[in-house]
Amino acid sequence: MNKQAVIDLFTQKYNTFIAYIRDLSDEEYLYAYQQKWTAGQQLEHIVLCVKPLVQVFSMDKAAIEKNFGAFAGPGRSYETLLALYHEKLQEGGKAPTRFVPETTGIDQRAALLETLTKLIHSLCAKIETFTEQELDTLCLPHPLLGNLTLREMLYNATYHVEHHLELAKQNLKNK
Numbered sequence: 001m002n003k004q005a006v007i008d009l010f011t012q013k014y015n016t017f018i019a020y021i022r023d024l025s026d027e028e029y030l031y032a033y034q035q036k037w038t039a040g041q042q043l044e045h046i047v048l049c050v051k052p053l054v055q056v057f058s059m060d061k062a063a064i065e066k067n068f069g070a071f072a073g074p075g076r077s078y079e080t081l082l083a084l085y086h087e088k089l090q091e092g093g094k095a096p097t098r099f100v101p102e103t104t105g106i107d108q109r110a111a112l113l114e115t116l117t118k119l120i121h122s123l124c125a126k127i128e129t130f131t132e133q134e135l136d137t138l139c140l141p142h143p144l145l146g147n148l149t150l151r152e153m154l155y156n157a158t159y160h161v162e163h164h165l166e167l168a169k170q171n172l173k174n175k
Contacts, residue, residue: 001078003132006151007124010158014120017046017165022113024172026106033174037101042168043112044101046161050119053157056140057126057150064150069139071149081145081155085163088144096143127154 001009021029021043032038037045056064076084104112130138135151142148142156 001151001155003127003130003135003151006135006154006158007127010154011120011124013158013161013165014116017043017161018113018116020165020168021109028172028175029106029109031172031175033171036171037167038104039168039171040104040106040109040112041101042164043109043116044104045095045099046164047112047116047119048099048101049160050116050123050157053153054119054123054126057123057130061130061134061138064138064140068141069147070137071139071147072137075136075149075151076155078155078159081148081152082159084145085156085159093144099143 021039024039029039032041056068059067127135130150135154136149138150139147140150140153142153145152145156148156
């Protein structure tokens with residue numbers, strides 16, 4: 001997937017998530033089935049996960065390479081990354097503590113949605129400054145998947161929001 005296709009899919013998945021969370025009733029936003037995360041906690045988790053991406057994509061490219069390394073081999077496809085992510089989840093992979101949301105109230109929804117919207121716009125603008133080659137060679141560590149190229153990290157982030165949208169929907173099906 002080229003850079004523009006990544007940006008388009010990324011934007012579409014996040015906009016779908018934002019619209020879903022925005023349109024929930026207060027009761028739905030706060031509902032938790034058997035101690036699963038509420039839709040509000042799903043939203044906060046996504047914000048917590050996107051913030052570091054914006055920070056890294058804002059760094060000088062030489063600093064990214066110095067801090068996280070470079071990758072010389074061929075990158076993995078979107079589908080391959082999804083399969084790896086699912087495998088790690090099946091093995092019991094969980095979000096590290098720094099990405100686990102607090103209990104979030106209804107009064108935080110608008111601010112979290114606004115923050116996520118701004119983060120997505122900022123990240124997409126930052127992605128534009130990278131070449132196709134830089135997306136395929138510069139690396140970042142992922143807590144479950146190990147070192148990923150920037151493109152692979154964007155693939156993961158794209159799927160990640162879709163995964164949490166489905167978790168939010170599943171939670172409400174049990175209501």
